Amino acid sequence: MKDVKLEYALKNGKLVSIYEVEKGLDCGCICPHCKEPLIAKQGACREFHFAHLSGNICELGYQKSIHLLAIKILNECKEITLPSVPLPIKFSNHTFSVIDKTHVKIDHIETEKKVNDIIPDLIAYINGRPLLIEICVTHKVDSNKLRKIQNSNLPAIEIKLSQNKSILSEEEFKKLLIYETHNKLWLNNPKANKYYEKFIKASEKLPLYSIDDITHAKNCPKQIRYIENEYYANLYRDCVNCKYSLGFDAGNVYCNYNTKLFSIEDVNKKLEESC
Numbered sequence: 001m002k003d004v005k006l007e008y009a010l011k012n013g014k015l016v017s018i019y020e021v022e023k024g025l026d027c028g029c030i031c032p033h034c035k036e037p038l039i040a041k042q043g044a045c046r047e048f049h050f051a052h053l054s055g056n057i058c059e060l061g062y063q064k065s066i067h068l069l070a071i072k073i074l075n076e077c078k079e080i081t082l083p084s085v086p087l088p089i090k091f092s093n094h095t096f097s098v099i100d101k102t103h104v105k106i107d108h109i110e111t112e113k114k115v116n117d118i119i120p121d122l123i124a125y126i127n128g129r130p131l132l133i134e135i136c137v138t139h140k141v142d143s144n145k146l147r148k149i150q151n152s153n154l155p156a157i158e159i160k161l162s163q164n165k166s167i168l169s170e171e172e173f174k175k176l177l178i179y180e181t182h183n184k185l186w187l188n189n190p191k192a193n194k195y196y197e198k199f200i201k202a203s204e205k206l207p208l209y210s211i212d213d214i215t216h217a218k219n220c221p222k223q224i225r226y227i228e229n230e231y232y233a234n235l236y237r238d239c240v241n242c243k244y245s246l247g248f249d250a251g252n253v254y255c256n257y258n259t260k261l262f263s264i265e266d267v268n269k270k271l272e273e274s275c
């Protein structure tokens with residue numbers, strides 16, 4: 001990441017911008033992370049920014065300031081656009097969307113609250129239900145936290161707020177946080193997980209076999225490989241890149257070639273027929 005400068009600091013417990021304070025030590029600000037006194041640098045040639053009085057290079061100060069800014073803006077605006085929710089298929093070449101992009105009202109925001117052994121950056125309550133929000137400035141959610149989130153049965157998104165240019169106005173920041181969706185990623189969505197289970201149930205199962213120590217799916221409807229009078233597909237070379245594969249587990253590949261499930265309606269119909 002580019003060397004980004006601290007533009008927001010705490011003054012009497014409130015988040016303030018470099019543009020709304022006095023110059024130098026008179027700004028009366030402290031670092032949101034380490035709480036050291038800051039100097040407001042408002043020179044003519046260089047970009048305005050806060051520097052630690054001690055000269056300390058405090059990497060977490062910037063990250064913490066962006067978290068606080070996000071919380072402040074969400075608290076003020078009380079709305080957010082959520083990206084469409086893809087079917088959580090194990091292969092990346094699928095684009096099923098099970099829930100469309102939506103713009104929602106937020107009832108209220110909570111921070112530093114533990115739910116199901118997870119402390120998300122913030123929790124937004126929408127129609128009384130929690131949505132966990134992780135703010136990504138320099139680091140994505142680590143794998144341990146991600147696993148906990150995915151086991152939680154709670155919806156969660158990650159919002160990427162790192163920037164390529166060091167100065168981002170509050171308006172630009174607000175656009176990125178509230179309205180944009182390209183920078184928002186679903187970490188978990190219980191509704192989509194449920195749809196995925198249905199897709200798996202309704203799809204065709206191709207049993208996996210090891211042939212010469214390579215995993216193959218038997219009865220590949222695309223008839224990709226012909227081995228000893230049977231049609232197969234190589235799991236990692238063929239199925240993983242095949243647009244009809246919905247995923248696999250230890251025993252089967254879930255194949256959509258014959259079942260042609262391209263919407264929730266298709267799946268429900270198929271499951272009704274098989275009942």
Ligand SMILES: [Zn+2]
Nearest residue numbers: 031034058061
């Ligand atoms: Zn600091």
